[in-house]
Amino acid sequence: MTYAMMFYETPEAMAERNSDKAPAYWAAWTSYIDSMGKAGVMKGGQGLQPPQMATTVRLKGSQRLVQDGPYADTKEQLGGFVTIDVENLDQALEWAARSPAASQGSVEVRPILPPPPAR
Amino acid sequence: MDPNAAVDRAARASYGRLVAYLASRTRDVAAAEDALSEAFRLALETWPSAGVPLNPEAWLLTAARRKLIDAARRERLPVYLDRPDSRNFPDERLKLLFICAHPAIDPMARTPLMLQTVLGLDAQRIAGAFLVSPTAMSQRLVRAKQKIRDAGIPFELPGREHWAERLEAVLEAIYGAYGAGWDDSESNGLADEAIWLARVASSLVPDSAEALGLLALMLHCEARRPARRGPDGAFVPLAEQDVSRWSRAMVFEAEECLSRAAKMDSPGRFQIEAAIQSVHTLRAATGSTNWPAIRTLYDKLIDYAPTLGAFVGRAVAIGELDGPTAALAELDSLPEERVSNYQPYWAVRAHLLAAVNAPLAAQAYSRAAGLTGDEAVRRFLIGKLGNCV
Numbered sequence A: 001m002t003y004a005m006m007f008y009e010t011p012e013a014m015a016e017r018n019s020d021k022a023p024a025y026w027a028a029w030t031s032y033i034d035s036m037g038k039a040g041v042m043k044g045g046q047g048l049q050p051p052q053m054a055t056t057v058r059l060k061g062s063q064r065l066v067q068d069g070p071y072a073d074t075k076e077q078l079g080g081f082v083t084i085d086v087e088n089l090d091q092a093l094e095w096a097a098r099s100p101a102a103s104q105g106s107v108e109v110r111p112i113l114p115p116p117p118a119r
Numbered sequence B: 001m002d003p004n005a006a007v008d009r010a011a012r013a014s015y016g017r018l019v020a021y022l023a024s025r026t027r028d029v030a031a032a033e034d035a036l037s038e039a040f041r042l043a044l045e046t047w048p049s050a051g052v053p054l055n056p057e058a059w060l061l062t063a064a065r066r067k068l069i070d071a072a073r074r075e076r077l078p079v080y081l082d083r084p085d086s087r088n089f090p091d092e093r094l095k096l097l098f099i100c101a102h103p104a105i106d107p108m109a110r111t112p113l114m115l116q117t118v119l120g121l122d123a124q125r126i127a128g129a130f131l132v133s134p135t136a137m138s139q140r141l142v143r144a145k146q147k148i149r150d151a152g153i154p155f156e157l158p159g160r161e162h163w164a165e166r167l168e169a170v171l172e173a174i175y176g177a178y179g180a181g182w183d184d185s186e187s188n189g190l191a192d193e194a195i196w197l198a199r200v201a202s203s204l205v206p207d208s209a210e211a212l213g214l215l216a217l218m219l220h221c222e223a224r225r226p227a228r229r230g231p232d233g234a235f236v237p238l239a240e241q242d243v244s245r246w247s248r249a250m251v252f253e254a255e256e257c258l259s260r261a262a263k264m265d266s267p268g269r270f271q272i273e274a275a276i277q278s279v280h281t282l283r284a285a286t287g288s289t290n291w292p293a294i295r296t297l298y299d300k301l302i303d304y305a306p307t308l309g310a311f312v313g314r315a316v317a318i319g320e321l322d323g324p325t326a327a328l329a330e331l332d333s334l335p336e337e338r339v340s341n342y343q344p345y346w347a348v349r350a351h352l353l354a355a356v357n358a359p360l361a362a363q364a365y366s367r368a369a370g371l372t373g374d375e376a377v378r379r380f381l382i383g384k385l386g387n388c389v
Helices: A011-018 A022-038 A089-098 A100-104 B003-026 B029-050 B056-074 B093-100 B107-119 B123-130 B134-150 B160-182 B190-204 B209-223 B248-263 B269-286 B291-304 B308-322 B324-332 B343-353 B358-371 B375-388
Strands: A002-009 A042-047 A055-060 A063-068 A077-085 A106-111
Touching: A002 A011, A002 A089, A002 A100, A011 A022, A011 A077, A011 A100, A022 A042, A022 A077, A022 A089, A022 A100, A022 B358, A022 B375, A089 A100, A089 A106, A100 A106, A100 B375, B003 B029, B003 B056, B003 B093, B003 B107, B029 B056, B029 B107, B029 B134, B093 B107, B093 B160, B093 B190, B107 B123, B107 B134, B107 B160, B107 B190, B123 B134, B123 B160, B160 B190, B160 B209, B190 B209, B209 B248, B209 B269, B248 B269, B269 B291, B291 B308, B308 B324, B308 B343, B324 B343, B343 B358, B343 B375, B358 B375
Parallel strands: none
Antiparallel strands: A002 A077, A002 A106, A042 A077, A055 A063
């Protein structure tokens, strides 16, 4: 089954990307992503720039509302996502627990939605 | 005594004994647990005003028994519940342990089932330790209890001929609980619970050398818990641990268990593993590690239980004795598909490579760091990785 793992990081953890802790931060993520690659489970994924770089769009009637940043200011922000192909949820959770985000923020694991049935 | 504290204490001390007794009479673990939790609720309601009864366990047993009878009547089911001597009712925990590890029970459910029925841990906490979702864990436990009830798994001690094999499954499951509690340096409490279970098992089966061996093994590992983290929370590997921070009381008890086990002249996997830890612990007295002894013990362990962990452990000893090249050859002989996600393999491989091939060592450190779920260990490995480049 394919699962998406969404990595939620605390602002402090995300700030490590641009601090003197950056080498350790990147080494942890690189090791983690590499080990999924070597185990042959990784399908794809991307890291994301911090929420300050986000822009949110919604339509109210015919009016476009464009807003700086994400709508709600939560404690943990989406820092990236990965899709993995494993046998079951237990295996997906095992990979999720190994991520650097699991010890500081959280990881949401969701099964990928299969394509809708053809008509 | 404060009534709430009295309920807490009774729950901790008597939960397993009460569930085991009630379930052994009805063969329905879930019903026994429900009745007991009703009894605890009643205790929390009445003890503050009526006072804590002289024998809280007997009080709880009577109350739970009444709840079970009420429930059975509501369902119009026959009840076979003898009126026990509530001050002196039989200890059926061993039967319950054996049932939890019955071959008919899903192996994945055995350890959680034991933790829940014998120790009273809730599904949420067990789910966290075993890294499955709480819903899935609850379902797993419910299915296992249904199976006990509906498949007619006997609430009896297995015959002597099945004894060794079944006791092994019980000990396996207890060790599984310890393993699940191991990662967390702050201990999620499961390690303590596992040690408690091993104490119960070895007191109920006093002539089992392996039960004592398991207890000794866990006590040796537990004795080092305070030394596994530095003051800043950093991971400290065994070789660098401050031996004065090892718990002497636990080491002493472990040694005592191990020598009692040795007198029974019935060696086994857990005793050998405990003996390996015992050799490591001797360093506190002698200042150095007897690697030849460790290697011999790993050879013996591989005869009994050729696990991946045993081979990796032996490679460490070979590395100390014959150098990294010999140890790496040993690691290379392990099947690739089995080691690809086995974190200790990569950590040991990296350690061995560090002396001979820095770029390959860096790759192995990265792999080991990527496979751990323990942040302190990850930081330690990434620190080592930094030294390789």
